[in-house]
Amino acid sequence: MLKKSRLFTPGPTPLQPAVQEALARPILHHRTDEFRAVFKECTAGLKQFLKTDDEVLILSCSGTGGMEAALVSVLSPGDAMLALVAGNFGERWAAIGRAHGMAVTVLEAEWGDAVPAERVAEALDRDPRIRGVFVQLSESSTGAAHDVEAIARVTRGRKDTVLVVDAISGAGAMRLETAAWGVDVVVVGSQKALALPPGLAFVSMSSRAWAAAERAETPRFYFDLARERKAQAAGESAFTPAISSVVALRAALAFVASMGGVDELVRNAGVLGASTRAAAQALGLPLVAPRAHGDALTALYAPSGVESGAIVKALKAEFASTVAGGQGKLKGQILRIAHLGYYDATDILGLLATLEIVLRRLGHRFDLGAGLAAAEAEYLRLTP
């Protein structure tokens, strides 16, 4: 049987065709007016994407590089910081902080849950020296979402504490009102909702964040955001940018605009996520994050008696579809299906049908078509 390779992983996500076309073009030189114009279009588009008038800087690195750039730019060694850890990526905030000598306090949630804003308020009351709160909008290892709006209500009144949000996989898949909520720093990666290859990170910085950056003494060079701020105001990056990726970013942002803007992309992921959750319930696959789920991805336990790894392998072997398995302590227990980025209903419904076929082959008992019936009904309910 013919099989098309398809990624349903929460990054990298499938490339948008206009992105592919842009990547295939002859390269520009980056110290030219032509490229500066592209760069400026991109930073303007990223502001709309993140709903902020703050500067959004374009860095040539992965999302983790963006996280590190954000952290070293707002803290000094020895500074107290709060890391909200609800999964594998939350642990990364703590690890980056420790690598740079910060005094890291961890607020942990059970994997599948999120850390509530009240616990953040309590922690900040307990230790007023905390200079930064670091959190994921979407925790990709569990599919859980933090209530960044509520957490920002806690942080925005404390003038010496900035809120730094890893929205690498959340931005463009879930609501994020950077300016309206008062989020100080947002980090995004290119290979997520924007449907680009990995290689670019985007960091927005509020005036509070820039004030923190002026004070921050953590040694930094490539990730010196103040240096980038100056260069990028003129449409250049301080160091050689990933030129083709920037040209492709312009195409990606134009695609989002053509859809009706980021809200429509968020709505798309919301409908696909809800349809997937409905199918999962009908098929007896428990959600990993039933109370705190986001829409960037859906993480599911295998039904009893079936190995999740066997499902992942069978989808790949029989249909060439790649879903993600578990990370960290959920390794081997779950599967994760992405909704962020360039997916449409036909993609997700097709995947769910092949998931039914695979589950049937693995001996799971359910009515064939039950998951599709539930997913279609949910789709119809949400798109009247």
Place this chain on the structure above:
Amino acid sequence: MLKKSRLFTPGPTPLQPAVQEALARPILHHRTDEFRAVFKECTAGLKQFLKTDDEVLILSCSGTGGMEAALVSVLSPGDAMLALVAGNFGERWAAIGRAHGMAVTVLEAEWGDAVPAERVAEALDRDPRIRGVFVQLSESSTGAAHDVEAIARVTRGRKDTVLVVDAISGAGAMRLETAAWGVDVVVVGSQKALALPPGLAFVSMSSRAWAAAERAETPRFYFDLARERKAQAAGESAFTPAISSVVALRAALAFVASMGGVDELVRNAGVLGASTRAAAQALGLPLVAPRAHGDALTALYAPSGVESGAIVKALKAEFASTVAGGQGKLKGQILRIAHLGYYDATDILGLLATLEIVLRRLGHRFDLGAGLAAAEAEYLRLTP
């Protein structure tokens, strides 16, 4: 909502990615050893694709051009010919014959049926002057298939009558044993099972067909297959070929070989077709060709109370999926879903799920998921 443009039409079909890559390469010159090597690889691959040792000529024209080239090469003006007409494309054989002054006898089948081999035998017995029998393997306007194997049993014993098969949409989607069955001329188009853009046609010619070509006096120049035969033996075409398309053809043939050959591509279409027919039955959409269906495509009547044009429009508007409507006398009455070429189970199951959503919106009453349940069950039955 995000929508990806998808073609489910029986030509053009989606491009295979290696074809897209090949088309994007810098162009070669066609009077070079490099291109001659590509050309020869293609003719060798086409022989495997059509299961014959006969020469297969590559023409730069659409499938209709290939049909005309075949007809003018084996008949002289005034010659008697038999056109088997089971739909829109059968009528084309008659029209081309009349345009060149042939004495055309039409054997008609109801649309949705095929002309049986016995009627061909009777017609040839009745009129021994008939020099050519012209037929479609797959009649794309109805989804019906002719029993070319049985028809070839009738023609291959009559030394002055050649069998010319339009396999434009049938080859690579349905069984075709050119040599073993004794088919004299086969015509194929590039934009069908081979997943190339339109622009190339392929014509295989048996020794009986070449003998007819020597006698044939129909005026011809661009479509002079004897001239092409001579040029193509040396890896060149008589006139400037569609160079990039030929380079892409090599990639397309390599893809078919990597799947396990044309039989596997045929099996793929067979499973997708059977799954689609199972879904159609479960959803109450009558087949246009219930007795004579092929696997290149499935043609369906709308359920009672629903306009087929409304289904076609809604699939396009809501999901950006293009299925074909009806042609000729079936215009406005049916929809046609392609299986030939670069489609996999995820594609077809995804389309069927969106078809359910659209049917529900249009007021058709059925159990959501019923079509998917039937399609998945049929898929499981056929791929144990």
